[in-house]
Amino acid sequence: MKTKHAALLLLVVVVALSACQRQLIHRYQSFSFGTLIELKIRHADKTDADKASSQLFAYFDAKHKEWHAWEPGKLSDLNEQLTSGNWFTTDDSLINLVKLAKTASEMSNHLFNPAIGKLIASWGFHSSDLPLAPPTQSKINSMLAMQPSMKDIIIDGNKLRGDNPHIKLDLGAIAKGHAVSEAIQMLRKTGIDHALINAGGDLCGIGDQGDRQWRIGIRDPSGKGILASIELGNNECVFTSGDYERHFNYQGKKYHHIIDPRHGYPAQQTTSVTVLHENGAMADAASTALFIAGPDGWQEIAKKMGIGAVMMVDSEGRIILSPSMHERIRLEPGNESRVVITSIAASGSLQ
């Protein structure tokens, strides 16, 4: 009888184990931060997961209002005060975000330049609706002549001052990444060790999915299915910037939202850039900076920003991989012939 009991117990255990992993993943989603946020939590106690998700979505809602690029909030107040040239204070979370933006901007040789909010607005991207036409060349020239830069923001402890009245911060290329990383820390503090946050196609994960790591499909920028997949390590983010996100067509030409601060027009040589990094803010900013740097300049910026894993799809459809990304990524069949592997240390034109 004992062996029969043992065998029955084994049966129960095996069946239970084969099913338990997936049952523990709790899913939530909400429209927040100007996008659709999906949260997956692998945790034994659903009540804990429910509570954590509520806190997280409340956090995203609050930060979306505070950091919005063009609607009234703490960031618009800050922008107004920056133009005065006087010292002022704002809340710690916004100062921390501005500090991060300043660091990322410097590390990217200012290709990531969130101080060009006025230029972005002149393109019409400070609206829920897409623009109908690009700004005139003279308008762009006048915006470039103002030379707003993150160098023009002086920070001393919790005090800030603007040194250029033409600064207008648009933190759209770093705020979401920072918020997702902060949300991951919040989850950890509430005892959640395994979670995946998908904020409108940019993802950060901790722990794993159960029987494997969190597996992420990377959409082909052409819109034709999946280009590749990658498994996230513990506490790792994958962010992509692409020319297909917000764009409009004018007189047969496509204009997207990633503006090169050097000439004031959308960066032209890149279709998408995907990066891996442990910090969402840095991943967010780096994907934008490398997109702007383009196929001939991304290596230098990646090295300076401490980004090892990079995938770039250029305007000719080539898939440019850093060696680190090449080791990690799994391309979908049929894409191998498009691949060029380039060292981060390399520089100059691709052959």
Next chain:
Amino acid sequence: MKFKLRAGDWIILVGCLCLVPLSWSLTSQHPGEPTAIAITVEDSTPLVYPINSNREINVSSKLGDSIIEIKDSRVRFLRSPCHGKICMLSGWHQFSGDQIACLPNRVSVSLLSEQERFDGINF
């Protein structure tokens, strides 16, 4: 202490061992292929539809009506009242774990599967 398995024990053990690959084969025949879609309006309870049945689904939200089309185990926004039409321009979607959303109208479509090939889609 020695255990001696009897015939019945062997039957249970063999049955048990057969159940494992059987359960795996049932759940992993086509990883990545969705079995259903879930349509969510605002933060309401999702409406779930099988993806193997072609149909057009009319969804009402704050800006007006959207039409979600399911065809040949794929899904897309066929019509949307939003201005940018980004949801429509994103075309057909066919991988489980993927999502399409019309942000201005707050309508989302998630592709579901028993065994998802991807836990999320990056773009």
